[in-house]
Amino acid sequence: MKLHVFDTFAYSKTGKILHFDVLLSERNEVKAHQRAIEWLDSIGEQGATIKPRGCTFCHTVADAPQFADEVARNGYAIYKLEGCPA
Template identity: 70%
Template sequence: MKLHVFDTFAYSPSGKIIHFDVLIPEKNELQAQQYALQWLASIGEPEATIKPSGCLFCHTSASLPQFADDVLKTGFAIYKLEGCPA
């Protein structure tokens, strides 16, 4: 499964920076932002914001099998980087 990776930075009202990648099967920045906001709400950060340049296409990966189940179930996967819950 080919996945497109969107490097994402979100900012909580308290000033916390949440850095993660959104992985989706289509190269669609708007869809990636919507999935990012959905995920932020699911981790208790529904008020976090993503600036217009905060969710940008990074690269396409030919195979990331560790994320395939999440993508098949929800349409996207998250690769946690800095400031994300464990």
């Protein structure tokens, strides 16, 4: 399964930076931004903001089996980078 990676920077209400990738099966920046907000809400970061260009297409991976089930189940997966909860 090809996955499209969107490099994302969000800022919590307290100013904390959350850096993560949104992985989708389609290259769609609007959906990536929506999924980023959905995920932020799910981890208790309601009201976090994503700056313009803060969720941009980065690259496509041909095979990422560790994320395939999550993308199939939820429509997206999150790869946590910096500032994200474990």
